[in-house]
Amino acid sequence: MATETTAVTRELIWRRVMDELGFEHARVRRGPEGAELSGLLLVAEQGAPLRAEYSIVCDSAWRTRRVSVTQSWRGEHRALTLEHDGQGHWWKDGxxxxELEGCTDVDLGLTPSTNALPINRLRLAEGARAEIRAAWVRFPELEVVPARQGYTRTGPARYRYEGLESDFNAMLDxxxxxxxxxxxxxxRRIxxxxxxxxxxxxAFVEALVSPGPSSELGDAAxxxxxxxxxxxxxIQDHDADGSVRESPGEWWFHWVLDGRALQDVLIVPSRRAPARPGPGANKRYGTTVRTFDRAAGQWQITWVSPTGGAINRLAGGRDGDRLVLLGEHHGKPIRWSFSDIGPDRFTWLGEVQEADGQWKRQSRFDMRRIP
Structure with missing residues (x-):
């Protein structure tokens, strides 16, 4: 296969000719540091539109190292992350x-592009054959199972693929x-x-945002x-005189920094909210970064608010059915906690401790998941 001293990026489109029900738009990037396959799949699956985006990062020997897949199908968003140490050891969603021990490559069941991974990694001589064990991702279940496969190089640019557990055979040009x-x-490529x-x-988003948590976090994720x-x-702000100011807000969370941290963006009032007369809740346009301190066994968070000029640091974790974080602001102890946690809701309370030791509410957020 061709080698390069500088990175080369190509775009390709395939059409699913077996039933005319799908397309794939992919990018292939090759360079001395490794290769990346990424793409968008649009197919009709069981009569419903299925959209899947993927990214596969390989090292310079074309060994699969990181895989991320996001899928939308029948009104549900799902995600999958895989990590591989290049020696046959795998992590799924951290x-x-x-069950994937010994697998060498990933095989995304809906795309032809991932056949390039073992072809480039094996670099078979013409007439040679090899058997591999692949991490096969099934759609739309996003189930990952080991699969024995065979590749034979039958010509300069032709291979025979064999699904050794299904008796499926196909020729690839x-x-x-x-x-x-x-x-x-x-x-067929079109x-x-x-x-x-x-x-x-x-480039910034790709460098910052991660598909899922790092395996380093383990159960803490x-x-x-x-x-x-x-x-x-x-979002409610409670004033010293007992009055309550209220505004709608939005809050977005995602894994960042190679999955080693969870970051959010909090916006109050919501960007979709109409302008309202009156004071409303405090304006917020800030971010929190959450990282896990393994030595202390707790989460550390840093909240940065350009609109309010605050930088707060808190630490904590699970406390019964709540998540409690403690810190200090202007010399007073503060406590922020998640409670009433459900699949599509939570309450976020901000409190300050007074001189008498009592906790006084300052803010309350009642949130529901955006579908």
Whole structure:
């Protein structure tokens, strides 16, 4: 296969010719540091639109290292992350995936592009054959199972693929990069060309945002991981005179920094809210970064509010059926806690401790998940 000293990025489109019910638009990036396959799949699955986006990062030897998949189907969003150490050990959504032990490549069941992974990694001589164990991702279940597969290089640019547990066989014609052109009578490439450069915004988002938690977090990821996504609701600020100011707000959470931290963006009033007369709740446009301190066994959070000029640091974790975080603001102890936690709701309370030791409410957020 071709080698490069500088990165080369291409875009390709395949059409699913076996039933005319799908397309894939993919990007292939190759460079001395490794390769990345990413793409968008649009198919009709059981009569319903299925949209899946994926990214597969490989090292310089084309060993699969990180996989992320997001899927929308029948009104439900689902996500999958896989990590591989290059030696056959896998993690799924941050947890050890013992069932995938010994797998060398990932095989996304809906796309022809992932056949390029073992083809480039094996670099078979013409006439040679190899058997592999792949982490096969089934759609729409997003189930991952090991699958024995065989590859035989039957010509300069032709391979025979074998599903050794299903007796499925298919011939693949590939280009100089080992990327399929025709996949039997299943998929056919219909367009290709150089990819436009990634914008600064795209590059920043890709560098910051992670598909899921890092395996380093282990079980601790579940403490705040349920927050990933968008929330909206009512934000109240309680004043010293007993009055309550109220505004709608929105709150967005996602894993960042290679899945080692959870970050949010809080916006009050909500960007979709109409202008209202009166004071309303305090304006907020800030962010919190949550990281886990393994030595202390607790989460550390830092809240930064450009609108209010505050930088608060708190620490804590689960306390019964609540999540409680403690810190200090202007010399007074503060407590922020999640309570009434459900799949689609939570309450976030902000309190300050007075001189008599009593906790006094300052803010209350009643949030519901944005579908």
């Amino acid at each position: 947890q050890v995936a013992q 590939v280009d100089a990069d080992g990327v399929p052109i025709d996949y039997a009578d299943l998929w 367009a290709e060309g150089p990819a436009a450069p990634v914008t600064a915004k795209q 579940a403490t705040f991981g349920w927050l990933v996504g968008g929330w909206e609701g009512t």
